[in-house]
Amino acid sequence: MSQSRSVSATVLGSHLGLVYAFLYIPILVLILLSFNKSGLPTAWGGVSLKWYTALAHNTAILSAALNTLIVALSATLIACVLGTFLALGIELRRKGNDKGQVVDTLLMAPMIIPDIVLAIALLSFFNLLKVGLGLHSIIISHAVFNIAFVCAVVRTRLKHFDYSILEASIDLGASWFTTLRRVLLPVIFPGVLAGGLLSFTLSVDEFIIAFFNSGSGQASTTLPMQIYAMIRFGVTPEINALATLVMLVSITALLASQRLNKAPRTHE
């Protein structure tokens, strides 16, 4: 009995190990190569930071990084404001009961629709409105799917929300605006921040939608687009270094988001 148990534990354990290896070994290789002095994927020439130094002197990459930062921050800001009020509007109306599945599905759509479809749709939309393409169109495009993510995260937060505290605030003489400012927003703020970090992460490495809606020229090239352009001439160690940095930013934001989004401690 105990033997068969330990056998199955071993099998399951090694299976888990293999899956993790499959997932993470390519990333580990990438990180290692970014420190490879020789610059060749086949030969290890010792540890060096020279590819990172090279990055810092590549103006194309730096301007792309700046563009990405502008896009991600702006789209996140728009998404946080609109997504939060969207979530509040829906949940305050509904107060816990689960009617209105159609609204839910419609809200989720930008998260689920294939990026390529959303990209083409937005491009057609901008053409129709005769809006020129550039950083602003990427920002608006990113805001579209980011709103859905922020809204989803904030709504999760609101599921645990005790709505009577809003009435308590009114009962104690506060106006709706004061209640929003002093009670509602502070209580759901961790959720908003979590949604914001998530949408920032998504925005930083989004390629397809940005690629379709950027127009031409270096002025509206984001980091993923820059990497794509560089990679057409082969994977350089510089790209490995860049990818490592992007991953670091993404993982940090994602971990912070998850930590913030843990359900608030509930009273028993």
Added chain:
Amino acid sequence: MNNSSAVLILDKVSKSYGNGLAVNEVSLSIRENEFFALLGPSGCGKTTLLRMLAGFETPSGGCIYLDGNDISPLPANKRPLNLMFQSYALFPNMTVRKNIAYGLEMERLPESEIRRRVDEVLNTAQLGELAERKPDQLSGGQRQRVALARALVKRPRVLLLDEPLGALDKKLREKMQLELKRLQHESGITFIIVTHDQEEALVMSDRMAVLDGGKVCQCGSPTELYENPNSRFVANFIGVSNLLEGVRSGPHSVRVNGHELSVETDAPSVSGQSVAVVVRPERLQVLTEQGGDCANQVSGKIVEIAYHGLDTNLHVQTPLSDKPLIVRVPSSQFEFAHFAIDTTIRLGWQARHARVLTR
């Protein structure tokens, strides 16, 4: 009713949802400095009524007068009434002190006065040491005290309490019942409490109204409602009752299952009317020998003995009804050897202890 001392008057207040009436033409007059209980089973409309007083629901009909002024058009944040929520509804992002100060800050009082009044309330509610804690660091009883302090510090004309003790365990609840009564007395503020717990209402309130199906069944002091219920519903809802269904057979008699019972009642005698005779368990006596001064007597078999510590309830099956009669005997007078299940005993009660209910 003496309206001159009434703080709050409800005049035919109704609330309808869709086709149903949650509150149906409720008229009540609540006096200055009174502890008033709204009692009823869940769904009787008591919470809706309270929320209309607080301003969170708009009546579909009727008026609510506070000190003679119709407050129906006033929004919740402009009414000099405060509500203590069942869930306490403390602000999780603020300390105890901030929670209590919130209502005073909304009145834009000077900071020194806010500080003084908050300190004062923290003291009365024995929350001094907890002032800098957040609500999630408090026990249920402490949270309850903070919620109460937060409402009281505003010195409302009327404090509304929605099932304030519902979330506490039995021991703490009994302690807080007396505590609430003391606070009400000391503050001189009128309290209106909503509860489904009849014992709570009996212990705490000066007067109470029993609600059922959105209507007031009966309103009066706890003693009045307990001793003189006006309907089967009230008799059943408050305390334990022995209800005997029968037919009125004379000015002082009711026939129950072929037995003539004598009663004293003011209810007009309508021969042949279906009525119920109600006798409280503590009014039933166990007769040791024949006779005694009891006008009504009946024999029965003990089917169950429920020991409650202070007293013991005997369930006695009699020919008067299908349900056994419940007799409350003080445990100190209870000789266990004499009473065992299946023993036949004789019960009696006086005519003046039986009430006749027509509704």
